[in-house]
Amino acid sequence: MIKIGIIGSGAMGTGIAQVAATSGHTVIVYDNNQSALDKAKAILEITLKKLVEKQKLTEQTSKDIFNRTQFANDLSHFKGCGLIIEAIVENIDVKQKLFSELEMIVSDDCILASNTSSLSIASIASGCKKPERVIGIHFFNPAPLMPLVEIIPGILTDIAIIDHSKRLIDSWGKTTVLTKDTPGFIVNRVARSYYGESIRIYEEGMADFATIDWAMKTFGGFKMGPFELMDFIGNDINYKVTESVWTQFFYEPRFKPSLTQKRLYEAKLFGRKSGRGYYNYAVGIAMPEPNKNEELGKYIFNRVISMLINEAIDSYYLKLASKEDLDLAMTKGVNYPKGLLKWADEIGLQNVYNTLDVLYELYNEERYRPSILMKMMLKDNKKFYA
Numbered sequence: 001m002i003k004i005g006i007i008g009s010g011a012m013g014t015g016i017a018q019v020a021a022t023s024g025h026t027v028i029v030y031d032n033n034q035s036a037l038d039k040a041k042a043i044l045e046i047t048l049k050k051l052v053e054k055q056k057l058t059e060q061t062s063k064d065i066f067n068r069t070q071f072a073n074d075l076s077h078f079k080g081c082g083l084i085i086e087a088i089v090e091n092i093d094v095k096q097k098l099f100s101e102l103e104m105i106v107s108d109d110c111i112l113a114s115n116t117s118s119l120s121i122a123s124i125a126s127g128c129k130k131p132e133r134v135i136g137i138h139f140f141n142p143a144p145l146m147p148l149v150e151i152i153p154g155i156l157t158d159i160a161i162i163d164h165s166k167r168l169i170d171s172w173g174k175t176t177v178l179t180k181d182t183p184g185f186i187v188n189r190v191a192r193s194y195y196g197e198s199i200r201i202y203e204e205g206m207a208d209f210a211t212i213d214w215a216m217k218t219f220g221g222f223k224m225g226p227f228e229l230m231d232f233i234g235n236d237i238n239y240k241v242t243e244s245v246w247t248q249f250f251y252e253p254r255f256k257p258s259l260t261q262k263r264l265y266e267a268k269l270f271g272r273k274s275g276r277g278y279y280n281y282a283v284g285i286a287m288p289e290p291n292k293n294e295e296l297g298k299y300i301f302n303r304v305i306s307m308l309i310n311e312a313i314d315s316y317y318l319k320l321a322s323k324e325d326l327d328l329a330m331t332k333g334v335n336y337p338k339g340l341l342k343w344a345d346e347i348g349l350q351n352v353y354n355t356l357d358v359l360y361e362l363y364n365e366e367r368y369r370p371s372i373l374m375k376m377m378l379k380d381n382k383k384f385y386a
């Protein structure tokens with residue numbers, strides 16, 4: 001079994017280390033901040049203890065996992081690693097510097113992976129002598145619980161590195177999807193309209209947060225409404241991802257951030273973690289009641305789901321991933337009740353098209369433009385799945 005290196009012992013690095021050690025690998029975790037490293041060690045110990053209490057692990061397995069995980073305070077320990085996953089601060093200069101330092105330590109066949117959410121793999125690899133060994137391996141938070149991992153080859157990544165990485169992460173019990181090195185990869189791109197269109201509906205005064213959340217849960221079967229979910233993710237993180245996807249797509253109108261969320265972010269109303277976001281989580285404050293008007297609820301659901309489906313169709317058209325991987329990404333990465341292309345078949349492409357076309361005519365805005373693939377499929381009377 002190859003030795004795995006994890007760099008960055010924050011939320012993601014600690015979780016990924018647990019996954020790799022649980023799969024039997026020796027894992028070396030490094031952080032340039034000693035207190036973050038100590039914290040990670042303590043968190044791993046507590047997590048494993050809880051898993052024993054819940055009878056998900058035996059005492060012995062938990063000890064083995066812990067003993068297989070080593071915490072190192074310098075990079076020389078990474079010498080014998082077969083794969084290193086970087087999960088440090090989301091800053092291109094810092095990541096590039098780290099990757100070129102690593103190349104001087106590791107052997108030629110060591111895969112260098114980044115867990116970046118928003119930076120391009122091509123840019124991270126660009127400082128390396130062997131960019132063909134650099135790949136994106138994007139876990140979701142919390143890594144031990146979320147099944148999805150996006151595998152993102154950069155423009156120069158060797159095909160053998162892609163196969164090897166995919167097989168390895170599959171062997172850790174994860175669901176891998178292969179996607180292109182484009183902003184937001186699959187999940188963080190396709191999911192944007194769940195938030196963006198919902199905020200737009202709110203900004204136009206059609207419904208309040210509670211009503212929009214109710215509509216998406218009641219008529220769409222989503223586990224969390226968009227505003228509950230943004231408060232859960234954190235409005236700082238969610239806003240920054242939106243802004244990053246929008247700017248990296250050269251200010252594509254479909255991804256345009258909203259002032260509503262920007263103000264929340266500026267006011268540090270991050271959501272659950274700060275006690276207030278779209279909702280107020282202070283003790284004793286009741287959650288607002290939705291307006292359970294069925295016609296309004298169905299209108300909201302129809303509009304948001306049509307935008308989500310349009311993005312998934314456009315992503316498929318632009319060969320971001322296979323249709324199966326696009327659907328898996330949304331069900332396994334963000335718990336959607338169905339894959340969006342499967343959902344498109346169920347709702348009927350003509351209905352999705354009609355919803356978007358009405359909005360496009362009404363607003364004269366590019367964000368509502370139906371994907372060209374939708375038009376072509378309608379012309380040929382096609383479905384995504386037989």
Ligand SMILES: NC(=O)c1ccc[n+]([C@@H]2O[C@H](COP(=O)([O-])OP(=O)(O)OC[C@H]3O[C@@H](n4cnc5c(N)ncnc54)[C@H](O)[C@@H]3O)[C@@H](O)[C@H]2O)c1
Pocket residue numbers: 007008009010011012013030031032033036086087088089090094098115116117118138139140141
């Ligand atoms: N948090 C999420 O929900 C999430 C999900 C998927 C991917 N990611 C990505 O994973 C990466 C890490 O995110 P996180 O949430 O775990 O961050 P975090 O802030 O919790 O942890 C980052 C850790 O990296 C360490 N670090 C910073 N610079 C370093 C360096 N040069 N060398 C070694 N260690 C360094 C910090 O001390 C810190 O402990 C980012 O690229 C982020 O975009 C985050």
